[in-house]
Amino acid sequence: MKLLAVTELLFSPFKIAFLILWFYLCMYLVQRFEFNPLIGGRLKVWTNVLMLFAAPVVLLLAFTYAVFKKVEETGASVAEAAVTTFGHAIRTIKRTALGGARGSSSIILLDPSGKSINEVYGGQSKDDNAKKTVAVAERLIGDAVELLASDILINPAENLEYDIRFRVDGVLSPYREIDSNICGALVNSIKAISGMDISEKRRPQDGAFVAKVPDGTVSFRVASAGILHGEKLSIRILNQKLAPQTLPDVGMDERTCRIVRDVLNRESGMMLLCGPTGSGKSTTLYAMLREIDFYTRNVITIEDPVEYVLTGASQIEVNPKADITFAKALRSILRQDPDIICVGEIRDEETASISLKASQTGHLVLATLHSSSNSASLVRLMDLGISPLLMASGLDLVISQRLVRKLCNNCKKVARLDGPHKQAFLQKNIDPVSIYVPVGCNKCSDTGYKGRIAVFDIMVIDNEVKNKISEGKITIAGSTKDDQQMRSNLQKQAMKLAVAGITSLDEVKKVTSQG
Numbered sequence: 001m002k003l004l005a006v007t008e009l010l011f012s013p014f015k016i017a018f019l020i021l022w023f024y025l026c027m028y029l030v031q032r033f034e035f036n037p038l039i040g041g042r043l044k045v046w047t048n049v050l051m052l053f054a055a056p057v058v059l060l061l062a063f064t065y066a067v068f069k070k071v072e073e074t075g076a077s078v079a080e081a082a083v084t085t086f087g088h089a090i091r092t093i094k095r096t097a098l099g100g101a102r103g104s105s106s107i108i109l110l111d112p113s114g115k116s117i118n119e120v121y122g123g124q125s126k127d128d129n130a131k132k133t134v135a136v137a138e139r140l141i142g143d144a145v146e147l148l149a150s151d152i153l154i155n156p157a158e159n160l161e162y163d164i165r166f167r168v169d170g171v172l173s174p175y176r177e178i179d180s181n182i183c184g185a186l187v188n189s190i191k192a193i194s195g196m197d198i199s200e201k202r203r204p205q206d207g208a209f210v211a212k213v214p215d216g217t218v219s220f221r222v223a224s225a226g227i228l229h230g231e232k233l234s235i236r237i238l239n240q241k242l243a244p245q246t247l248p249d250v251g252m253d254e255r256t257c258r259i260v261r262d263v264l265n266r267e268s269g270m271m272l273l274c275g276p277t278g279s280g281k282s283t284t285l286y287a288m289l290r291e292i293d294f295y296t297r298n299v300i301t302i303e304d305p306v307e308y309v310l311t312g313a314s315q316i317e318v319n320p321k322a323d324i325t326f327a328k329a330l331r332s333i334l335r336q337d338p339d340i341i342c343v344g345e346i347r348d349e350e351t352a353s354i355s356l357k358a359s360q361t362g363h364l365v366l367a368t369l370h371s372s373s374n375s376a377s378l379v380r381l382m383d384l385g386i387s388p389l390l391m392a393s394g395l396d397l398v399i400s401q402r403l404v405r406k407l408c409n410n411c412k413k414v415a416r417l418d419g420p421h422k423q424a425f426l427q428k429n430i431d432p433v434s435i436y437v438p439v440g441c442n443k444c445s446d447t448g449y450k451g452r453i454a455v456f457d458i459m460v461i462d463n464e465v466k467n468k469i470s471e472g473k474i475t476i477a478g479s480t481k482d483d484q485q486m487r488s489n490l491q492k493q494a495m496k497l498a499v500a501g502i503t504s505l506d507e508v509k510k511v512t513s514q515g
């Protein structure tokens, strides 16, 4: 009987739950302190030992302190303060929980030669300011990676203040405030890690660095320029994890996928991808390249810059300083007789004409062009001096695209359409029950959107179109009409996504206003 009582006590579910919670809190705090850049090497051992045994006690003390501080500051009751403080603590733990920890706690910044930020910016010295700056830089970069931002913009404003913004899903939003005393030093630390000259503040400079995070490496491109109130930095984040894997991932429907794959399987020809800046052309291009077997076909890309590493392909980066332009790189790779050539962007006549000629001499060419629509692309090529005949014989497929933001699945809610609005949908045989509106939650940084998806308009250059092009029947006037047609095509695609609850009606409207 007595033995039974002991085992009952040992395996009491409450006790086990308590032990698990205790253990979890210990491990959580050990991890938080281990990666905290503000705690020095020798202190670290002792904080670890303390946390390993007494983390929950330390947490309780910190919690009590926070509650009373809140009571004193806001005059709320102890119970109210306890509830809000507890909620805040739970959110913090959720954000940085074991295993999922990113942010400043476990990020290592390295310059192009592999030196850490502490080595190049003096964080190892006894200078507390340098240490604090390094910690802020690490937190800034860590937050950007965690939010899947594509750019960080640091602009000087008046009175020595700085304006820091992240671009997430194509939309800029302000980053939390950073102590204005430290901003100048922050810019210097990022310039140092990017291999730039810190003392040069006016002349534009380029640099790069990488960040090691728990699930891989992220590359950063940095550009600096002196402007009115100081120096601005634009940081481009090249996150390998953001690369979509397949054509359906980027938003292609079955029919478009089939047509694109058909062209990708050809020995020669040319596919042109069009859209304004920020319409996701390069992302689609990478998705197309992923369809290709690099072991049986020799693939060479020319990019500005190389955004994702494609194992098995040869990637060349344009570098005007070293006199490597799209046209020059293209000429030199044609001598290596590749099967597939990917031209990051056609900007000039030479690149356009070499690309089109290559497509007729046994190469498959994939290229992007900055233009507003399929027919506008053809007009643009003519403007660049390409003869209609060369265009007609070289091109196989022209695709235009735009991006729409996807609603956050965690917080979107069904749209309440008013009577006439609802009627309009029902008349088109669309049931508007699955149309959603954005709300905003902590998973989408209160924007209501998470991620983006592309909509496409494709133009297959068949014999009929070829005739039209070679007879010179593609004109600016014709293009305006086609332009409207294309806009409605893109809008139709976007509307399909809205009816499926993937995007919102606001985003559908935006498609027509872009470029």
Ligand SMILES: [Zn+2]
Residues within 6 Å of the ligand: 408, 409, 410, 411, 412, 439, 440, 441, 442, 443, 444, 445, 446, 448, 449
């Ligand atoms: Zn959300």
